[in-house]
Amino acid sequence: MTGVALIGCGFVADLYMRSLKTYPAIAVVGAHDRDPARLARFCAHWGLRAFDDLPTLLAALPEGGLALNLTNPASHAAVTRACLEAGHHVWSEKPMALSLAEARGLVDLARARGLTLASAPSSVLSEAAQALGRALRGGSAGAPRLIYAELDDGFLAQAPVEAWVSESGAPWPWADELATGCALEHAGYWLAWLIAHLGPVREVVTATAAVVPDKRGLSEAAPDLSVAVLRFASGPVARLTCSIVAPHDHSLRVVCDGGIIDVPRAWDNGAPVRVRRRVRIRRRLLELPFGRRVRLKGPTHPRVGRTGAASMNFALGPAEVLDAVAAGRESRLGGDFALHLTEATLAVATQGSHVLETTCAPMEPMPWAL
Numbered sequence: 001m002t003g004v005a006l007i008g009c010g011f012v013a014d015l016y017m018r019s020l021k022t023y024p025a026i027a028v029v030g031a032h033d034r035d036p037a038r039l040a041r042f043c044a045h046w047g048l049r050a051f052d053d054l055p056t057l058l059a060a061l062p063e064g065g066l067a068l069n070l071t072n073p074a075s076h077a078a079v080t081r082a083c084l085e086a087g088h089h090v091w092s093e094k095p096m097a098l099s100l101a102e103a104r105g106l107v108d109l110a111r112a113r114g115l116t117l118a119s120a121p122s123s124v125l126s127e128a129a130q131a132l133g134r135a136l137r138g139g140s141a142g143a144p145r146l147i148y149a150e151l152d153d154g155f156l157a158q159a160p161v162e163a164w165v166s167e168s169g170a171p172w173p174w175a176d177e178l179a180t181g182c183a184l185e186h187a188g189y190w191l192a193w194l195i196a197h198l199g200p201v202r203e204v205v206t207a208t209a210a211v212v213p214d215k216r217g218l219s220e221a222a223p224d225l226s227v228a229v230l231r232f233a234s235g236p237v238a239r240l241t242c243s244i245v246a247p248h249d250h251s252l253r254v255v256c257d258g259g260i261i262d263v264p265r266a267w268d269n270g271a272p273v274r275v276r277r278r279v280r281i282r283r284r285l286l287e288l289p290f291g292r293r294v295r296l297k298g299p300t301h302p303r304v305g306r307t308g309a310a311s312m313n314f315a316l317g318p319a320e321v322l323d324a325v326a327a328g329r330e331s332r333l334g335g336d337f338a339l340h341l342t343e344a345t346l347a348v349a350t351q352g353s354h355v356l357e358t359t360c361a362p363m364e365p366m367p368w369a370l
Helices: 011-020 036-046 054-060 073-085 100-112 127-138 174-180 182-198 316-327 335-348
Strands: 002-007 026-032 066-069 089-092 117-119 144-152 201-209 225-232 237-243 252-256 259-263 274-281 284-287 352-355
Touching: 002 011, 002 054, 002 316, 011 026, 011 036, 011 316, 026 036, 026 054, 026 316, 054 073, 066 073, 066 316, 073 089, 073 100, 073 174, 089 316, 100 117, 100 335, 117 316, 117 335, 127 182, 127 252, 127 259, 144 182, 174 182, 182 201, 182 225, 182 237, 182 335, 201 335, 225 335
Parallel strands: 002 026, 002 066, 066 089, 089 117, 144 237
Antiparallel strands: 144 252, 201 225, 201 352, 225 237, 252 259, 259 274, 274 284
16 A cells, blocks of 8 residues: 655645545555644544654655645745655645746756656646547647637635635635735646647746735735746647636637637536537638537546535546556656646746746656547
8 A cells, every 4th residue: 555645734635635535545644734733633634643743754654655745835845855855755736846946956856866756736637638638639620729728716805715614624725825826826727738738838928917906905915817828839829817806717728720629627627628620601610519529438537526616636646646656657747747837837927928948748648548
């Protein structure tokens, strides 16, 4: 049985625990959090061993196990470094680091020690993401040219965020989310899918803005809008919008030579992927209103029910890392992919024009998606 250790027992940790329940072969060694009350509440809810300090938890994690870094973004780099220096593989919540230099240093450290360092999101391994990849590889809609990707989360300044509580009672960290920014928090969801299937991003041009001046009295808040244009080395261009102002929209449209590939929901592992062919009716070109759904031969991966605002299995990534370690291969979400995803995310969150330094190969499909 393979072991994992959870570091950080906040809101997202409950989503991981509920997801890990779908993998009986993965044992949770225990958890640590810098807040003793939060640690005690979380471990009591899930029946886990609580570790008062990080070194003791890492000492209890068996060789070949995986540390899950579920801390807040500002702590990601330091916690990941501590785990790597203790000799453990690491799965990091996104973004892996808040600067490219930090991220590169962590990837280099992992490689030097023969360890795996991989980064969220797991959703790129989902049935929906893999179905999108199959549609693109199969060419059923023709070559991709333009992508519109939306990650709008509604008018957050007026949302009842104080009432958002996780399964074990952890409040949603709205102040930290606003300070970090919607682009750093969420851009990775669509970016991982696009990089996995289209390959590396060559250039990003981003405009950011704070369009709502008062964020619940928070003195320092990141921009609440990011609009980025990404040029992929393979040719396609994408427009990715992240906001906490516009009405909720997590859709993706890939415009191809012969039609459009639609995905309605980023946070749904089972979201339908449909190909809508383009037809000519008299003097007009139209996309068919009801497309053909792309289906994969099952079984694909374990499902979890709807948890909060998402229907995602957060353990897909950690499970893939553990499988890669056991097989002696590089994780699909590790190494060059994790580093390039981090750089692209940082570019989407930062005003200006960015020529990316890193690169990666397209992701190998999951075996059940071939």
